[in-house]
Amino acid sequence: MRLIALFLALFFSAHAKLTVAVSYPYIASLTETIGGENVRVETLAQGNWDPHFVVPKPSLITKVRNADLLITNGADLEIGWLPPLLNRAANSSLAQRGNTLELAKTVPLIDIPRDTSRAGGDVHAEGNPHFHLDPHNIPLLADAVAGFLGRKDPANAPLYQKNLAAFKQQWNTRLKQWDAQMAPFRGKEVVQYHPVFNYFLRAYGIRSVATIEPLAGIPPSTSHTMKLIRLIQERRPCCIMHDVYHPTKTGEFLREKTGIRLVVLPHDVGAQKGSDDLASLFDTLIQALK
Ligand SMILES: [Zn+2]
Structure with missing residues (x-):
């Protein structure tokens, strides 16, 4: 009986987890840190891939199909590959308003082109999408992820805020070291x-x-x-x-x-x-x- 109860508890706790699909590994890192045990993260692109051109393989479609939530970089970085993947996955949960977070909307963008003719190149019509490479932007992105997970899973919102605070404290120490090293x-x-x-x-x-x-x-x-x-x-x-x-x-x-x-x-x-x-x-x- 005890074993059955344990199995049932494990089964339901596993299913209670939120499955969050994310486009890039840096978003996975943030989401795992903030979400902890309560989230299961599915990362679409690999870290050594060209982030602008990801091949929408069937395994990626499965990851998107099974997700409750989606976190993207945005600012057009995924424009060439994520929309077709979402189309093929036909996940009704992700089509609902509020189940997707676009991180580009939470930080100020730079290199915004003055005209929209794409004269500045073939990519980045919305501005430079590689904002996570300013380490000072990471706390803003972490805030956004914690807020998003808390809205979608209010019961665990205090835990996400606690994880966020611990992460930001550690990060701010590192920021001071990096700022000194880069001076x-x-x-x-x-x-x-x-x-x-x-x-x-x-x-x-x-x-x-x-x-x-x-x-x-x-x-x-x-x-x-x-x-x-x-x-x-x-x-x-x-x-x-x-x-x-x-x-x-x-x-x-x-x-x-x-x-x-x-x-x-x-x-x-x-x-x-x-x-x-x-x-x-x-x-x-x-x-x-x-
Ligand atoms: Zn780029």
Whole structure:
């Protein structure tokens, strides 16, 4: 009898969990931290994938189909892959108002294009969507996740708020350490492949003087690469901050021609070895830059 009671208790507690689908690993990290035992998180993209172009595999459709709630990055980062996935999953719960949280609505965006003609490139028509790479934005995102989970599961709202407070306390200690570690970088200049690190750079007073992509989402061209060689020779930026998912061929060519340092950096949790959670993502990023 006792075993049956235990089984039933486990069965019902397992089913009482909220299943939250999230688009990217950094959102999973936040949701697991705030939700604790009460949520089951299903992550769609992997950390070393290009976040703009995720292949909507059948396994991802299943994850979306079984979810009670959905948390997205937003600002068009998922525009190429999540809407078709949601269509195919046909999850009526996610179609209901209020069951989806778009994190882009909870932080101020930068790099908002002045016109909507997509003249600034093929992606980022809403502004730069890579806002989680400013570590100062993470507490705002954590607030949003805790508020969302609390609205959807009021019985456990106090627990989510408690987890949020503990997380923010730890995070604020880390923020002070990172701010101190990054202080010597103020005023430096860098080149990126894609403007993925713009929020991080802005947070620490670093200037991105060029991207290897001529425009966001457009692959490098010979004429643009030639311009970059001249610019690097003139301005001597400290390094190329390169993501893990674009080919490093042009970056290596620029290094060969100019001697510039090429640093491949994680943009999300799990993008590189050692970046297993949100705090170690920033640890890895900052260590690699030094
Ligand atoms: Zn982007």
